[in-house]
Amino acid sequence: MKAIPVTREQPSPAPLRVVVMGVSGCGKSTIAEGLSKALNWAYIEGDQHHPQPNIAKMSAGIALDDDDRAGWLDVLAGFIHTSAQRQEGLVLTCSALKRKYRDRFRQADPEVHFIHLTGTKDDIGPRLALRQGHYMPPSLLDSQFRDLEPPAADERALGISVLNDPQHIVEQAMLHLAPSIPTAPNPT
Secondary structure: OOOOOOOOOOOOEOOOEEEEEOOOOOOHHHHHHHHHHHHOOEEEEHHHHOOHHHHHHHHOOOOOOHHHHHHHHHHHHHHHHHHHHOOOOEEEEOOOOOHHHHHHHHHHOOOOEEEEEEOOHHHHHHHHHHOOOOOOOHHHHHHHHHHOOOOOHHHOEEEEEOOOOHHHHHHHHHHHHHHHOOEOOOOO
């Protein structure tokens, strides 16, 4: 009797919630879009969910404070929580500058991961100055760096320099996430 070959399906990644974070102008949207496409997970641009008073304040060159960000962070945490409950993958952009902001996301999903796009003012300032059609003026970059609390070792975060090519950043993020994405068992 001839053996019938067994076909093995390619394991599919179990979904995670991933926040691409960093100061304004660091490339969060570009990297999140690339990561979302690579993983075939939903993508949410966090800046699109700022309430109008926040947008008006930033447009006027006034930095947001914790109170301004509270409702916005709650909305984003809601997206994370819903995706976790549904066991769906999600890539979300958010500056997530302070640990307490990231803690809010961890309350929504203890398994959330962060990809922190790192760089200096000299690296990011020129990029921000070239950005068109966004309400965040380059003059607020100093306030972003002032508020930034880089993720600690216990935060499931990977820091990647903005000086890398976007494709390289996405690849490094995928390598970082791979151990946390259990694969489906192969059929026998």
